[in-house]
Each structure stands twice: as C-alpha cells, then as structure tokens.
Amino acid sequence: MEQAxxxxxxxxxxxxxxxxxxxxxxxxxxxxxxVIGDVAFAIVFYAxxxxxxxxxxxxxxxxxxxxxxxxxxxxxxxxxxxxxxSVLAFLRIVPKRNALMKASGSLIGFSNSLGEPHSSKTTxxxxxxxxxxxxxxxx
Numbered sequence: 001m002e003q004a005x006x007x008x009x010x011x012x013x014x015x016x017x018x019x020x021x022x023x024x025x026x027x028x029x030x031x032x033x034x035v036i037g038d039v040a041f042a043i044v045f046y047a048x049x050x051x052x053x054x055x056x057x058x059x060x061x062x063x064x065x066x067x068x069x070x071x072x073x074x075x076x077x078x079x080x081x082x083x084x085x086s087v088l089a090f091l092r093i094v095p096k097r098n099a100l101m102k103a104s105g106s107l108i109g110f111s112n113s114l115g116e117p118h119s120s121k122t123t124x125x126x127x128x129x130x131x132x133x134x135x136x137x138x139x
Contacts (some may be wrong), residue, residue: 024083029094032078036095039071039107040132043123049115057115065111072107075100095130103129 046064079085079100088094095103106125113122127133 028078028082029088032075032082032094035071035074035078036130036132039075039103039126039130042068042071042107043127043132046110046114047120047123061115065114068107068111068114072104072111075107076104099129099131 046068049061049064079097082088082094085094085097089096103126106122106129110122110126
C-alpha cells in the first residue's frame, strides 16, 4: 500500500512539474517561434509591395505598415514572456536579445519604407538578425 501511495504521489509531482515547464517555458518559446514565422511570412509577402499610385494604394499600404509594425512589437514582447531569456539565448534555444531588438527595429524601418525602393535592405537586416533567408524566409 505504501509503495502505491509513493508511486501515485511521484506521478502527480512529475505531472505538475511537466505542466509547469510546458506552460511557463515551452509555450512562450513556441509563441516566439510563431512570431518569427509570421515575420518570415511578412518578409516574403510584402517584398513585392510596389510604389504608391492611388488613394486605394495609400489605404492598403497603411494597413500593411500597421501589420508589419505589429509584428515588430510582438517580436519585442517575446523578450519579456520567455523566462530565463538570457540563459536560453546563451544555450542557443532562442535568438539573442540584441538580434531580436535589431530585427524588431529593422521591421519598423521596413514598415516606414514600405512601397519605397530601398525597403528590401531593411528586410535583409531582419532576415540576417533572425537567421532567415531574406528571399524565402527559410531558416
């Protein structure tokens, strides 16, 4: 009977610790990777944004700029949702803090220059900071 109680207690402890690790460590890392995936998508999707000609183009570009700036903000926010970020970055589980800040800043620059000829330079900076291929968004 004592052995069964010990086994049940140990199983509950393992379950609780596993849930804690999943909720407070793994889910924030997964969310960060999702945001990085969204950034990779945006780099490719908005790469062919043309020069603004009409009122409709202006409205579309404003919406696109807001979406890209939102991604920059979400990317920056992941620095604060992942616990022990410095340790995980040192272990190369997550991108380094300065790389994420550089990518976020470059995304803001990309949103500001969307539709202008030099916007491809900012996408290259984002891709380089996150270790993505600027042309395809792949790792």
